[in-house]
Amino acid sequence: MKTITAQKSFEEILEVLERTERVYIVGCGTCATMCQTGGEAQVLQMKERLEQAGKIVTGWMVIPTACDDLTKEALGEQAEGINQAQGILVMACAFGVQTVVSWTDKPVCPALNTLFIGKEDVPYQFSEVCIQCGECILGWTAGICPVTSCTKGLLNGPCGGTKKGGKCEIDKEKDCAWVLIYQRLESQDRLDLMRKYKRPKDYRVVKRPGRIKLSEDLLKRSF
């Protein structure tokens, strides 16, 4: 699972950096590198564009995994460049941005929008696989998630908008999740699962923001 990101418009980045003349740039060597949004090449491009826009870039680095605890050490090693800056521009997912925030007092702003948690289907093509709804129904749906893959997140069969050939009503390129589920369940001779009524989702399952602490009992049993 990777966090899929897209770069914000340069205009928006400049707007949020309006009062920040000296900037330090942080990239991420994992997801954002894979997405071509915060790897070394993009960090260097950003440095050049900011300098063209009149900013002073006091330094940059690509942290191997920006959301990791080692970010603290990385920021410490780069203290000289960071101290000269009035703010840090982070080219990582929101998790990376918040990790940087937790280890510095400098103003931090994101250069990316975090889109979804997904997988890389083929190089440079990503798809969302799970929205973390907290009530996994993959056991009833042949391992295909309608909560994620149906544009309306429907739990009981396709909507009436499915196009000819089983495509989604809003995207001719996208297969209807429920047609895929039907086909797979049929091939497994398990269509009775599709006929089963799925109750409305229980949104209490995860109180937002999600927080969990493993109980001591569980931990005792595990070790």
Added chain:
Amino acid sequence: MKKSFREVLKEGRFIVTSEVGPPKGTNVDRMVQIIELLKDKVDALNVTDNQGSVMRYPSWGGCFLIVEQGGEPILQVTCRDRNRLAIQQDLLFAHSRGIRNVLCLTGDSIDVGDHKEAKPVFDLDSVQLINLVQSLNSGKDIGGNQLDSPTDFCIGACTTASAEPIEPHLIKLQQKIDAGIQFIQTQAVYDLDQFKRFMNYLCKLNKDVKVLAGIVLLTGPRMAVFLNENVPGIFVPQPLIDQLQVAPKGKALSVGIEIAGRTIREIKEEGLCDGVHIMAIEKEEVVPQILEVAGL
């Protein structure tokens, strides 16, 4: 006093419903005129709910006008814009104002409408919505809490008879039937051979549910192409588009009326289903002409 739609469903005669689209704004003059024109010519009138995800005057607002004017309304409710609390609240309000028929729909995607940036709700799907109305009818809300009095809604659902592949839709329809719907108004039907196949499948489900074939008036070739490209669940066959295309200037609407009337006549004569639901989008005033061509 107009006969209730629930009673009409039991009579066993050919049923005709139609629909009115609410205005984009607060001027209901045209809607009042259309209701006046159609209320005694059809068995019930649907009022659409932000049809095509375009924000409009509410479905229950139109239904109240129908009640006030002595007609029989069918309230369309989609899952797109309201969560389960809001849907139930609207249904209680509608019931208190004499609305007794509900058509439970998923709702078109937000992306096809005029508020593309809005949050799609879909807290429920259409099968769950049917169960919600059943729950209110049994005197409890969907949370299992007691109501001071139950509702008494006659419940309908929609299906796309022309969907390919049809099987996943039939399974969903089975779920809707199992949930206790009393009538089905289908998405637009143009290809009667395909519709016959759908009815054959449906017969195998073997339940006492009245089926009204959806008839969407084609007003011209451009509208037909627009429907194919932009309206979820509607497929206009090319031969019909060609018929509209070769119509003399200013006559395409007449051809569309002819096609709709002819389709209804064939459905009735061949006894394909229990009735029709005529959707003359923004051209509701020609519904009497369609009925005339159909011989109704």
